[in-house]
Amino acid sequence: MANTISGGIVVVLLFGSIACQTIAESGSEVNVKLPGNTTVETSVADTVVAQLDSLTVVPIAQSENPAITDLEKAIRAAGLVEVQELESAIYCNLKYSTTDNFLGEDVYGDFDKCFLQPEAAAGLAVAQAHLEKKHPGWHLSIFDAVRPRRVQQQMWDLVDYPIQEKVRYVSNPKNGSLHNYGAAVDITIVTETGEELDMGTPFDYFGELAYPRKETALLAAGLLSQEVIENRRLLREVMYHGGFTVLPTEWWHFNFCSRAEAAQRYTIIE
Numbered sequence: 001m002a003n004t005i006s007g008g009i010v011v012v013l014l015f016g017s018i019a020c021q022t023i024a025e026s027g028s029e030v031n032v033k034l035p036g037n038t039t040v041e042t043s044v045a046d047t048v049v050a051q052l053d054s055l056t057v058v059p060i061a062q063s064e065n066p067a068i069t070d071l072e073k074a075i076r077a078a079g080l081v082e083v084q085e086l087e088s089a090i091y092c093n094l095k096y097s098t099t100d101n102f103l104g105e106d107v108y109g110d111f112d113k114c115f116l117q118p119e120a121a122a123g124l125a126v127a128q129a130h131l132e133k134k135h136p137g138w139h140l141s142i143f144d145a146v147r148p149r150r151v152q153q154q155m156w157d158l159v160d161y162p163i164q165e166k167v168r169y170v171s172n173p174k175n176g177s178l179h180n181y182g183a184a185v186d187i188t189i190v191t192e193t194g195e196e197l198d199m200g201t202p203f204d205y206f207g208e209l210a211y212p213r214k215e216t217a218l219l220a221a222g223l224l225s226q227e228v229i230e231n232r233r234l235l236r237e238v239m240y241h242g243g244f245t246v247l248p249t250e251w252w253h254f255n256f257c258s259r260a261e262a263a264q265r266y267t268i269i270e
């Protein structure tokens with residue numbers, strides 16, 4: 001099947017074997033499938049992943065548009081695609097391009113678009129389709145997608161804590177993170193009236209309340225509501241359909257593959 005996108009790329013999906021999507025342990029990041037998410041139909045997920053394997057993206061020459069920043073040019077040259085060119089129903093709400101983030105600083109400047117590796121972007125389109133099937137009019141909404149390493153370095157420098165503390169807030173730019181490869185996304189769900197679902201904490205809340213792996217205990221202790229748990233399960237369910245796995249300590253962060261796989265297939269956006 002072929003899908004032509006007006007924004008300047010052509011995406012071709014073919015069937016093949018499993019792509020960059022393995023539940024694996026890599027460095028300090030552990031991808032897990034959590035209890036309570038068994039509603040994912042394996043056959044559907046397998047088909048999706050199979051479809052993604054042979055995806056090729058052919059960039060069409062960019063016009064000399066002054067709105068395209070040098071950073072965006074470099075990201076496109078590395079083969080990443082803008083998620084909204086692939087699926088316009090997905091919102092792009094880059095928090096680091098505003099001052100509404102834990103740093104209180106706009107570290108992205110003019111860059112305000114959501115780019116991912118083509119397979120990951122196609123996976124998100126699949127996740128959006130699954131969300132719409134369950135809740136017509138609802139949208140995935142991205143807080144962060146590709147994050148160039150120089151920005152990660154800037155964030156690292158802005159967090160004024162000893163190194164052991166720092167790693168709780170930002171991953172060490174020296175190691176490279178899946179955001180640096182464009183293979184991870186921070187995301188939530190917005191309803192048809194434009195409201196974000198209640199996930200129990202804001203984006204980038206650093207504490208146990210944000211830990212998917214502690215949800216059962218947090219629910220039992222009355223610290224998270226049943227509604228919050230169900231909202232997070234819905235987010236995970238739709239993201240699993242697209243081939244993503246959640247980070248056990250951040251309800252909003254999803255990896256498309258392990259760091260080892262990303263290092264093999266992709267290059268870091270500096």
Ligand SMILES: [Zn+2]
Pocket residue numbers: 144179184185186252253254
């Ligand atoms: Zn993240």
